[in-house]
Amino acid sequence: MKLSGWGRFPMIEASLESPRSEAEIKTKLSTGTIIARGNGRAYGDSAIGRDKTIDMRNFNHMLAFNQHDGILEVEAGVLLSEIIDTFLPRGWFPFVTPGTKFVTIGGMIASDVHGKNHHKEGSMRSCVNWIDLLNPNGEILRLSATQNAELFDWTMGGMGLTGVILRAQIRLKQVSTGWIKQKTIVANNLDEIINQFEINQSATYSVAWIDYLATGKSLGRSLLMLGEHADQAHLPKSLLEDQYCQNRTTRYYMSFVPPFKVLNKTTVNAFNALYFWAGKRTTGTKFIQWNKYFYPLDSFDKWNRLYGRNGFAQFQCVLPLKSSKYGLKRLLEKTGEARQGPFLAVLKRLGPQSGKFSFPMEGYTLAFDFPVTAATLDLMKKLDEITIEYGGRFYLAKDSRMSKKIFEESDSRVVDFRNMRQETATKKHFVSHQSDRLGL
Amino acid sequence: MPVALIIGAYSDIALATAYALAKKGVNLQLAARDINRLQQTSSDLAIRYDITVDLIELDILDSDYFGDFINNLSPLPDIAICTVGMLGEQTADQKNLYEAVKIIRTNFEGPATILGELTNAFCERGSGTIVGISSVAGERGRAANYIYGSAKAGMTTYLSGLRNRCFKHNVHVTTILLGFVDTKMTAGLDLPKILTAKPKSVARVIVRSLERKSDVIYIKRIWAFIMWIVKHLPERIFKLLNF
Numbered sequence: 001m002k003l004s005g006w007g008r009f010p011m012i013e014a015s016l017e018s019p020r021s022e023a024e025i026k027t028k029l030s031t032g033t034i035i036a037r038g039n040g041r042a043y044g045d046s047a048i049g050r051d052k053t054i055d056m057r058n059f060n061h062m063l064a065f066n067q068h069d070g071i072l073e074v075e076a077g078v079l080l081s082e083i084i085d086t087f088l089p090r091g092w093f094p095f096v097t098p099g100t101k102f103v104t105i106g107g108m109i110a111s112d113v114h115g116k117n118h119h120k121e122g123s124m125r126s127c128v129n130w131i132d133l134l135n136p137n138g139e140i141l142r143l144s145a146t147q148n149a150e151l152f153d154w155t156m157g158g159m160g161l162t163g164v165i166l167r168a169q170i171r172l173k174q175v176s177t178g179w180i181k182q183k184t185i186v187a188n189n190l191d192e193i194i195n196q197f198e199i200n201q202s203a204t205y206s207v208a209w210i211d212y213l214a215t216g217k218s219l220g221r222s223l224l225m226l227g228e229h230a231d232q233a234h235l236p237k238s239l240l241e242d243q244y245c246q247n248r249t250t251r252y253y254m255s256f257v258p259p260f261k262v263l264n265k266t267t268v269n270a271f272n273a274l275y276f277w278a279g280k281r282t283t284g285t286k287f288i289q290w291n292k293y294f295y296p297l298d299s300f301d302k303w304n305r306l307y308g309r310n311g312f313a314q315f316q317c318v319l320p321l322k323s324s325k326y327g328l329k330r331l332l333e334k335t336g337e338a339r340q341g342p343f344l345a346v347l348k349r350l351g352p353q354s355g356k357f358s359f360p361m362e363g364y365t366l367a368f369d370f371p372v373t374a375a376t377l378d379l380m381k382k383l384d385e386i387t388i389e390y391g392g393r394f395y396l397a398k399d400s401r402m403s404k405k406i407f408e409e410s411d412s413r414v415v416d417f418r419n420m421r422q423e424t425a426t427k428k429h430f431v432s433h434q435s436d437r438l439g440l
Numbered sequence: 441m442p443v444a445l446i447i448g449a450y451s452d453i454a455l456a457t458a459y460a461l462a463k464k465g466v467n468l469q470l471a472a473r474d475i476n477r478l479q480q481t482s483s484d485l486a487i488r489y490d491i492t493v494d495l496i497e498l499d500i501l502d503s504d505y506f507g508d509f510i511n512n513l514s515p516l517p518d519i520a521i522c523t524v525g526m527l528g529e530q531t532a533d534q535k536n537l538y539e540a541v542k543i544i545r546t547n548f549e550g551p552a553t554i555l556g557e558l559t560n561a562f563c564e565r566g567s568g569t570i571v572g573i574s575s576v577a578g579e580r581g582r583a584a585n586y587i588y589g590s591a592k593a594g595m596t597t598y599l600s601g602l603r604n605r606c607f608k609h610n611v612h613v614t615t616i617l618l619g620f621v622d623t624k625m626t627a628g629l630d631l632p633k634i635l636t637a638k639p640k641s642v643a644r645v646i647v648r649s650l651e652r653k654s655d656v657i658y659i660k661r662i663w664a665f666i667m668w669i670v671k672h673l674p675e676r677i678f679k680l681l682n683f
Contacts, residue, residue: 061484075480086488 003053006304007043007400009311009372012433014048018055025164026138028052033431036164038104039079042111043314044400045433046159054164056106062086063167070172071129076106076165081298083172084290089244092172093229093290095127101295106165111397112157112358116205116227116294119197119351123360125156127171134164136429150356154420157358159396161421161430161440176232178244180205180293183226184283190220190329194364197224197349204228205293210345211276212368213269215336219329222347223279227293235287245289253301261308261371265341272341307371312343313400315380316367318350319392324364327390331366331383338379342368357417359395367398377401384410396434407438414440441491445469445517447498447554448524450477452623453573456643457521462489464647469517471498471509500524500550501542506557519650520558521571522551527625530585540587547591552598559602563609569650570606570613572599576658578617579667582683603655614649615656618642619663635660 003014016037019025028034032051039057040047047053059075060082066072070092072083080094081101087093098113107113109131114123130144133155141163143152155162185200187193193208200206205227214221232243297303304312319327328347335342346367353361368383370376384406387394393410394402408414417440421427427440434440444461446454449470458468462485470478475495482493498509510516528543555570562568577585578592596615603613620626620636637659649657658664673681 061480062487063480063483065487082488 003037003040003048004311005040005042005044005046005048005400007312007314007372008304008307009313009400010045010433011311012045012048014053015051016053016055018058020058022134022140022166025054025134025166028054029134029136029138029429033429034164035430035432035435036076036106036110036160038077038107038110039102041100041103041107042397044398045437046111046396046399047107048433050431050433050436056104056164059106059166070174071169072172073167073169074105075167076109077104079104080108087172088175088178088290089246091174091176093175093178095121095171095173096124097294099295100298102298105168105170106160109156109165109168110158110160111395112355112360113397114350114360116207116348118360119201119206119349120204122351122354123156123358125354125358127173128156129169129171131155131165132167133162134166136163136425140166151424153356154417156355157396158417159434159440160432161435162424162426163430173229175229176243177230177235177240178242178246178290179230179235179239179287180227180290181230181234181285182288182293183285184279185224185226186280186283187220187222187224189214189218190325190332193220193222193224193347194325194328197347197364200224200226201349206349208347209275209279210332210347210366211272212332212335212342212345213272215333219332219336221276223276223283225293230287239287245291251299251301254303254305257305258308261310262306263312263343263371265339268341268343271343272345307343310372312369312371313376313380314367314369314398315342315383316365316395316398317383317387317392318359318361318365318395319363319387319390320361321363323390323392327386327392328364328366330386330390334382334386335368335379338375338382340370340373340376340379342370344369357413359393359397361393363392365395367395381406396438399434402438404437404439441465441467442518443467443469443515444519444521445471445513445558447471447520447522447551448500450474451523451525451625452639453618453621453642454521454523455481456639457523457646458485460640460643460647461519462491462493465489465491466519467492469494469496469513471496473497473499498554500554501545503550503553506554509554510557510561516561516565516568518567519569519571520555520562521573521646522555523573524551525573525575525625526588527585528588530583530587533587543587544591547588548594548598552595555602556598559606559611559613562611563606566610568611569653570599570602570611571616571646571649572602572613573616573618574599575618576663576667580670580678584683600656612653614654616642616646616649617656617658617663619658619660619666621659635662635666 002011004011034052035049036054037047056077059077061075064073097115108124112123203226208222208224210222348365350360449472486493526546533539574596575592577589578596599615620631
């Protein structure tokens with residue numbers, strides 16, 4: 001069958017297996033290389049095996065929960081959305097969440113995902129107590145900051161290349177409502193948005209939408225959205241009736257792949273202008289529900305189909321703090337010149353690096369979604385080069401097209417990762433199309 | 441909140457039914473031969489839906505133990521659902537006495553007698569609902585599956601009798617007639633899509649039948665139509681057919 005990541009590019013002929021027991025996964029180990037796959041939300045080919053792809057979604061059981069400290073033990077295939085559905089009504093929310101809730105815990109660990117609170121609370125790693133990992137010998141190892149610590153470090157952000165993540169224990173965050181108090185700030189150019197990020201470091205959540213159509217003096221014009229979990233005591237009475245926002249989810253569904261790109265240059269540019277205009281009109285503080293704040297796109301099921309048959313690719317890099325301003329300027333200028341209309345342009349301040357191989361580093365991360373065309377692939381290559389010039393690196397969970405050469409130049413940690421893969425014999429057993437492409 | 445006992449709890453239909461009931465806040469007693477395989481499911485149900493889940497060992501072929509099994513249920517459930525079934529392999533089993541007996545016992549003797557015992561306890565209490573899973577294969581014997589089919593025919597008849605007997609005791613009996621279902625039991629068989637139900641939709645129908653106190657339900661209504669025709673074919677023609 002054809003498999004792809006969320007970007008629907010590349011589409012690769014793959015053999016997908018859905019084991020129901022750990023014993024079954026072990027037997028697959030002896031029949032060739034494997035890679036675990038969660039809910040397929042990595043954008044590219046991270047979770048498509050060269051030989052076999054192991055669908056982990058049968059492993060979707062919650063195993064233990066301590067309601068006093070919010071410590072939850074789950075199998076790797078449990079979805080973040082299921083965790084929210086189960087625990088938000090009891091006053092718990094994920095500590096770290098990416099921009100979609102339809103990811104598995106195993107995938108979140110493998111990518112060491114970050115959220116809008118990375119600058120303050122760190123990546124997924126900061127809420128994982130331990131991981132159970134199936135190694136090449138078919139043994140199950142418990143990994144934590146104190147037990148098999150080095151392997152724990154490689155596994156957080158290791159893209160499933162250290163073994164199969166079977167279970168984990170994570171910590172949830174106590175909240176008293178499902179509402180987010182959002183404050184929107186308009187920044188008129190790149191200097192202003194960076195300045196705003198820096199002076200708002202104490203905000204729990206922060207993210208900016210960039211109006212990539214703005215050029216010249218307005219380059220980097222953006223809307224910064226800060227967020228805090230609203231406290232029950234401060235919530236307006238009308239909202240308190242739906243304390244955990246359980247009655248307000250409308251979902252839309254893209255039921256087919258359109259023969260043309262709905263998200264093309266024209267529509268995307270119009271959307272961008274409209275979004276900025278609408279955002280500007282609603283600056284200031286308001287309460288919005290968690291679903292809309294964290295997962296605006298999740299309410300539109302299979303929105304990835306809007307890019308048509310060729311799919312789309314996300315470019316996401318992080319630049320070190322000291323070179324961020326100039327690097328971002330170059331990246332935005334290049335994207336603006338190319339006029340290839342990314343649908344999304346998102347900027348976020350990240351905190352320091354914590355894992356051995358995780359994506360985040362102290363600085364700024366910029367993400368663009370592009371429909372896949374010859375022109376955008378070419379543009380992304382240019383963006384790759386600018387990133388490297390400014391000392392940045394790339395997010396493997398989003399990557400679907402980077403060259404091995406670019407990857408090596410961007411990340412000096414690759415050498416150690418490859419050595420680890422040799423020493424632990426994981427290179428012989430856990431292989432994805434991405435690890436093949438990047439020589440991991 | 442009511443308590444439901446599910447017998448044969450590791451089957452896909454049982455699992456889907458357990459989740460559908462848990463979602464409604466029903467506490468569960470899950471009985472299966474190997475309860476270790478249900479540990480994860482039981483913790484998952486209890487955590488997600490904030491209900492109690494008991495795991496109880498039960499071998500459907502070990503009827504000596506049925507009395508103890510029922511006495512040890514705490515509490516005696518409000519609902520008892522039996523999903524036990526075993527398809528077997530007709531062409532091999534018709535030449536293998538041991539296997540043929542096992543299929544008849546697993547599909548008829550075991551489920552019928554345990555539900556019979558539970559019904560006695562329910563009647564004594566004066567309330568309760570029994571759900572038995574049978575099959576359209578029991579509506580007419582065919583060369584392709586008459587061992588399984590005849591056992592299911594027995595099951596259907598038994599349930600019908602139970603329902604008739606218990607009506608005045610405020611105990612309700614529902615018969616669920618399955619066609620093809622996409623489960624572990626039928627894995628590898630090439631089933632026509634339009635006639636094949638998913639375990640989840642079977643579970644939905646079971647839960648609905650509990651709410652409506654239905655008597656006999658075909659899963660996928662088209663089966664009622666198909667079986668009507670099959671039942672009414674004259675035997676002289678039927679025996680010539682190859683299906």
